[in-house]
Amino acid sequence: MLGYAEIEKLRRVCAPGPVVLSLYLAVPLDPVRIGGLAAEATELMANAAGLAGGSQGEERGAARVGHADREAVLDALAAHGRDWLGHTVAFFACRELGLFEALPLPCLLPDRAAVMSRPYIRPLLAAVQRCPDYRVAIADREHARVLSVRCGQVETMATQVDRGPRSSGFGGWYGLQAHRIQRRIIELGRHHYRDTAAILAQAAAGGHVPLVIGGHRDSIAGLLRALPPAAREAFAGSFHADPHTLTEAGVRELADPVIGDWVARRERELADEVVAGPPGRLAAVGLPACLAAVDRGAVDRLLVPDDGMIPGFACDRCGALSAVRGGCPGCGTAARPVPDLLEEMVQRTLDDGGQVTVVRDAPFSVAAKLRFPVTAEGSGR
Numbered sequence: 001m002l003g004y005a006e007i008e009k010l011r012r013v014c015a016p017g018p019v020v021l022s023l024y025l026a027v028p029l030d031p032v033r034i035g036g037l038a039a040e041a042t043e044l045m046a047n048a049a050g051l052a053g054g055s056q057g058e059e060r061g062a063a064r065v066g067h068a069d070r071e072a073v074l075d076a077l078a079a080h081g082r083d084w085l086g087h088t089v090a091f092f093a094c095r096e097l098g099l100f101e102a103l104p105l106p107c108l109l110p111d112r113a114a115v116m117s118r119p120y121i122r123p124l125l126a127a128v129q130r131c132p133d134y135r136v137a138i139a140d141r142e143h144a145r146v147l148s149v150r151c152g153q154v155e156t157m158a159t160q161v162d163r164g165p166r167s168s169g170f171g172g173w174y175g176l177q178a179h180r181i182q183r184r185i186i187e188l189g190r191h192h193y194r195d196t197a198a199i200l201a202q203a204a205a206g207g208h209v210p211l212v213i214g215g216h217r218d219s220i221a222g223l224l225r226a227l228p229p230a231a232r233e234a235f236a237g238s239f240h241a242d243p244h245t246l247t248e249a250g251v252r253e254l255a256d257p258v259i260g261d262w263v264a265r266r267e268r269e270l271a272d273e274v275v276a277g278p279p280g281r282l283a284a285v286g287l288p289a290c291l292a293a294v295d296r297g298a299v300d301r302l303l304v305p306d307d308g309m310i311p312g313f314a315c316d317r318c319g320a321l322s323a324v325r326g327g328c329p330g331c332g333t334a335a336r337p338v339p340d341l342l343e344e345m346v347q348r349t350l351d352d353g354g355q356v357t358v359v360r361d362a363p364f365s366v367a368a369k370l371r372f373p374v375t376a377e378g379s380g381r
């Protein structure tokens, strides 16, 4: 199961040279097309080795994909390809370190391969970010259900039933009495939303888990009004459905697109905030400014595009990153070529306790929200 814990485990893997293979491969939905995957994977792996150093003519740290690692990937594809239809699978292989992982991801991502000293994790972050765990509350006047969706699995966390006044005798009451019963039902409804809201508040405590509400229009509004501020902040959106006929599979089918829209909206909001926020905001936009910010440990949240790589250089002595060939801008020693500066910046930001958001159709090469102001001037990069 893919989650941040799995990513942290992979982040601890480190080889003395660029010998760790990372391959992201989309397995088509149509099983007939499985046959062509081995050739695709082989080509991606060959290109990755070239990209990681060989083509830049650097003697030091020339990257390679070991024969055993390539064969392990192809064997896994032949054995399990049919189990992964419609998913991108992430492979991490390094025989020297005893590493082999094949992780089917919850969504499709661009194909990519890299050979570095560590597993290439930017696409993994995108996958976890786009398919987060979430909660669903389904409510009408009498029933409520709270479900949790974790790693694509739906589980009912709580079910609650309020019967309201007995319906026997209901028909014989008129006038004021009937009015009172009506009021009683409405009050019960309010209590009931409050109870459901309390369950949700409890469930939301301890983490920012997005919440989707499903049901009839008035029930959604009623439950939303009853939510305490913290749970309301987690509200991602709603869908209309008849609560009585909703199955767990149906819940996911209706709630997944709501969560998908919410994730995309948050990406856009974060990008807008950094690029077009108020003057004087703590932000860096573009490669030189972000390299300087990462170098100084100033990044609170790094925003990276989900596609593309920016080749550059990293210094093993002082850790400085640079887009320019030549000596390290920090200490002057020879810097080692790296296939993707964005990945290096992601790793550095996470090491420093910052956060990373992968943005689709990003209006920048890279951007960041900062903890304190940093000027790129004089840093030479």
Ligand SMILES: [Zn+2]
Binding pocket: 315, 316, 317, 318, 319, 320, 328, 329, 330, 331, 332, 333
């Ligand atoms: Zn240096």
